[in-house]
Amino acid sequence: MLPIPERVRTLAATAEVAKLAVDGVPSPARGGVDERGRPVLLVRPGETLHGLSGDAVVAVNLTAMRTLGETAHPRGLIEVQGWAEAVPEDEARGAAVAVAAHCADESLFEALERFGRPDAPRLLRLDVAQVVYLTGQESGLLDADDYLGAAPDPLTDVAERVLAHVNASHRPQLTAGVSQQLGETAGEVWLWELDRFGATVRVDESLVRFPWPRPARSGGCLETALRGLLCTC
Numbered sequence: 001m002l003p004i005p006e007r008v009r010t011l012a013a014t015a016e017v018a019k020l021a022v023d024g025v026p027s028p029a030r031g032g033v034d035e036r037g038r039p040v041l042l043v044r045p046g047e048t049l050h051g052l053s054g055d056a057v058v059a060v061n062l063t064a065m066r067t068l069g070e071t072a073h074p075r076g077l078i079e080v081q082g083w084a085e086a087v088p089e090d091e092a093r094g095a096a097v098a099v100a101a102h103c104a105d106e107s108l109f110e111a112l113e114r115f116g117r118p119d120a121p122r123l124l125r126l127d128v129a130q131v132v133y134l135t136g137q138e139s140g141l142l143d144a145d146d147y148l149g150a151a152p153d154p155l156t157d158v159a160e161r162v163l164a165h166v167n168a169s170h171r172p173q174l175t176a177g178v179s180q181q182l183g184e185t186a187g188e189v190w191l192w193e194l195d196r197f198g199a200t201v202r203v204d205e206s207l208v209r210f211p212w213p214r215p216a217r218s219g220g221c222l223e224t225a226l227r228g229l230l231c232t233c
Contacts, residue, residue: 001209002195005142005150008133009037010195011076013152014160015062016102017041022048022084023057030105032098033062036148039080040087040095040125042105050122055083058126064135068167068190068202075193076135082126082144089115095123136207158219159194162226166191176231178203181210196222199229 002010012033020029020041027048031041039060043049049056062078087095092115096108107121114120131142153159166174167190175189178201186203193200198211210229216222 001197001211002153003150004133004138004140005146006153007135008076008078008131008142008147009150010152010156011064011133011135012037012062012078012080013156015064015076015078017060018063019061021059029060030099030103031060032100032102034095034098034125037150038125038128038148040098040123041084042096042099042103042107042111043122043124044107045119045121049084049124052084052086052122052124055085055127058082058084060126066192076133078134079132080126080128080147081132082129084124085127087123087125092123095125099123153195155196155216155219155222159222162219162223163191163194166226166230170230173230174201177229178208178210180231181229182208194222194226199226201229 001007015033017029017031017039020027025048031039034040039062041049041060058081060080062080063074064076064078065072066075092112096112099105100108111121111123128144128148130144131147133140133142171189174191175186178189179186188204190202191199192202192207196216198209201208201210212225216225
């Protein structure tokens with residue numbers, strides 16, 4: 001299983017900004033997560049954070065979802081707590097890209113083209129203090145050093161592509177393979193998570209973990225390991 005800091009960072013990398021609170025008061029939420037795991041926010045004129053001149057205590061709720069068939073299920077809930085700060089101008093384009101990956105908003109162009117003007121949309125990010133997480137059966141708290149010092153699973157991108165392909169095209173083989181592993185006929189089976197250490201499968205309402213004999217070192221190794229879970233007979 002991924003170490004908890006790496007698991008939380010992996011979830012954050014694919015999560016959506018679901019909620020934002022400024023000094024405990026709800027505020028409009030739109031944004032993404034940058035390469036270091038910090039929430040990045042697009043703030044429009046008239047919103048609470050737009051007039052920020054100093055630090056404001058902010059809590060950003062991130063939700064990582066998994067769509068199985070036509071139904072979306074939460075994989076992990078993450079609350080990043082910290083202080084809002086302005087994104088420096090030389091980092092604004094990267095911040096805008098992070099937001100655009102989750103929220104294609106035309107205000108992003110204005111935030112870049114009119115950067116620093118009082119009436120322009122602003123790009124802010126969190127100076128992380130701590131992170132509260134709830135994922136599956138696990139919950140807890142990470143301090144800023146543990147969270148920011150971790151990185152997402154390096155195979156995340158290929159894992160998500162492979163997972164989507166298996167769920168779309170190979171569920172009968174997955175169901176048969178999981179039934180063999182469990183020694184009984186499995187019910188509704190979906191691939192839930194995939195990483196270099198193993199696969200987590202959702203069987204009806206339960207999550208079952210299948211670790212690899214050895215960690216996958218590349219996308220090809222990951223696909224080979226997963227084939228061992230699929231029944232080809």
